[in-house]
Amino acid sequence: MYWAEQQAHRQTQLDAHEDRHRWKQHVRQAEQQAQAEREAFEAKWHEAEDLRGQLGVALNERDALRSEVETLRQQQSMEREREKSEGLQRAARLLRTELGDIRNKVENFTKNRTVPEGFSFPAFEWQKYRAIIAGDQELYGLLGDAYTASHRVNEVIEWRRTVSKERLIGVNQNDGLIEAGAKATAALAALTRFLANDRDGMVDAAAQAYSRDYDTLLGKISAWGPLDIDPLRLAVDSELEQEELDNQAVRVTLRLLVTNSETDRDVSLEFKLAISNERGQRVFLAYSEQQESLPLRVNRMDDAKIVLSFLIMPSVLNASYDTEKYRWFPKSLLRLSVFDRISGRYLNLPLPASHRPERTP
Numbered sequence: 001m002y003w004a005e006q007q008a009h010r011q012t013q014l015d016a017h018e019d020r021h022r023w024k025q026h027v028r029q030a031e032q033q034a035q036a037e038r039e040a041f042e043a044k045w046h047e048a049e050d051l052r053g054q055l056g057v058a059l060n061e062r063d064a065l066r067s068e069v070e071t072l073r074q075q076q077s078m079e080r081e082r083e084k085s086e087g088l089q090r091a092a093r094l095l096r097t098e099l100g101d102i103r104n105k106v107e108n109f110t111k112n113r114t115v116p117e118g119f120s121f122p123a124f125e126w127q128k129y130r131a132i133i134a135g136d137q138e139l140y141g142l143l144g145d146a147y148t149a150s151h152r153v154n155e156v157i158e159w160r161r162t163v164s165k166e167r168l169i170g171v172n173q174n175d176g177l178i179e180a181g182a183k184a185t186a187a188l189a190a191l192t193r194f195l196a197n198d199r200d201g202m203v204d205a206a207a208q209a210y211s212r213d214y215d216t217l218l219g220k221i222s223a224w225g226p227l228d229i230d231p232l233r234l235a236v237d238s239e240l241e242q243e244e245l246d247n248q249a250v251r252v253t254l255r256l257l258v259t260n261s262e263t264d265r266d267v268s269l270e271f272k273l274a275i276s277n278e279r280g281q282r283v284f285l286a287y288s289e290q291q292e293s294l295p296l297r298v299n300r301m302d303d304a305k306i307v308l309s310f311l312i313m314p315s316v317l318n319a320s321y322d323t324e325k326y327r328w329f330p331k332s333l334l335r336l337s338v339f340d341r342i343s344g345r346y347l348n349l350p351l352p353a354s355h356r357p358e359r360t361p
Contacts, residue, residue, distance in 0.1 A: 088136060089195065091129035095143060096191040098125040099184045102150050106181035110220040113170040115157055121150035121180065139194055142206050146187035149180040156341065163266055163297075163342050173224050174339075178217045186210035232345045233357035234267065235259040235303075236338065240331065240352040248314045252286075252334065254351070258296065259303040261357050265342070268295040272337040273310040274348070277320045278330075284320075285337070286310040295341055 102121050126147045133140045156175045171177060189209035193202040239255040252273060260267050271294065273286040288294065288308040298304045320333055331351055338347040349355050 087132050088139075091125075091132045092139075092191050092195055094125045095129060095133070096188060096195070098122050099143075099146060099187050099191070102146070103181055103184040103188065106177050106184070106217065109171055109177055110217070113172075113224070115161070115169050115171060119157065120154045123147055123151065136194075138199075138203060139190060142190045142203075143187045146180075146183040149176060149183045152176045153180050159268065160342055163268055173221050178214060178221055181217045182210045182214035185213035232267065232338075232340055232347055233261040234269075234298075234338070234347060234355070235261060235357060236336070236347070236349060236353045236355040238336065238351060238353040240334075248317075250312045250317060251309055252312060253307065253309045254336070256306050256308065256353075257303060258298055258306070260298040260300055262300045264300060266300055267298050268341040269298065270295050270339045270341060271306075271308055272339075273312075274335040274337050275312065275316060275320055276333045276335070278333070284312070284316045286312060286316075 105119075105121060126143070130140070130144075130147075133143055153171075153176045157169070157171065160169050186206040186209045190202045190206040193199070193205050235258070237257045241253040241255075243251045243253070245251060254271075254273075256271070258269065271288060273288075274282055275284040275286060277283050288310055290306075290308055293306060293308075296304055296306050321330055334351045336347075336349045336351055336353055338349065339345075347355065
């Protein structure tokens with residue numbers, strides 16, 4: 001009995017010892033697992049810190065790169081602006097020389113109206129640099145007007161040279177020389193202000209220069225009178241028709257027969273319809289709807305026919321006559337303006353026209 005109790009007590013102690021041993025092993029394993037997890041966390045933490053540090057360096061490098069790129073962009077923009085400004089300045093200096101030449105040539109014509117062989121107003125620098133000047137709207141407008149005016153004179157001279165039978169030709173007061181000279185002077189004034197970096201006064205200086213030079217050239221060139229050519233020897237017959245349109249406008253149609261009585265001179269004719277009011281004051285100058293058919297070339301001792309129509313809008317009608325009083329546009333308010341581009345002479349004829357040239361003595 002005693003031995004059995006001892007054996008049971010001993011077995012109980014052994015079981016307790018084994019339980020403590022197992023618990024210690026469990027605790028040790030738990031501590032080891034916790035330590036491993038702590039070490040793994042710390043490793044991840046350090047790794048995250050390293051990545052955060054690398055990210056910070058990358059972000060700083062990105063910001064530095066952005067700053068460098070922005071600086072380069074600003075430098076490039078400033079360089080482009082500088083090159084653009086230098087290009088404009090260079091073009092302005094060259095164009096000033098060319099426009100000065102145009103103005104001098106106009107002045108030469110005030111002393112001698114003969115057109116030299118092969119003459120034309122220059123536009124080489126304008127063709128070369130106008131795309132650059134187009135970057136400045138105000139300057140381009142002023143210079144463009146000047147070169148357009150001189151080009152018109154070139155066209156008139158070229159046409160006169162083409163149709164003239166004489167080797168020498170001249171200019172007259174209707175060729176646009178006054179406009180060409182005054183607008184060249186205006187452009188020169190604008191360029192002078194532009195090159196002095198005085199853009200605020202550029203347009204006003206051009207306007208003042210134009211006004212002064214226009215008056216100067218008008219005094220010189222308008223005193224010429226027409227070229228020393230006999231009056232136009234034209235016979236002009238016309239039929240006149242009027243048509244009232246749905247929009248209350250009126251279309252005037254002229255059927256013209258023009259006979260050139262000259263024995264040694266061709267003519268190149270332009271036609272306009274001059275409209276006056278009942279007080280005899282001109283209120284409108286209408287261009288033909290058939291501009292592609294003009295000018296009308298009529299050879300010496302020959303005739304030509306042409307049909308021209310002119311559209312007169314209601315605003316012109318109301319300014320011309322009492323629309324309640326007249327059913328149709330009064331013929332007495334209409335005149336035909338005939339201009340010969342070769343001689344620079346006009347005819348101003350009542351309508352319907354039945355004009356005969358004066359007899360030569």
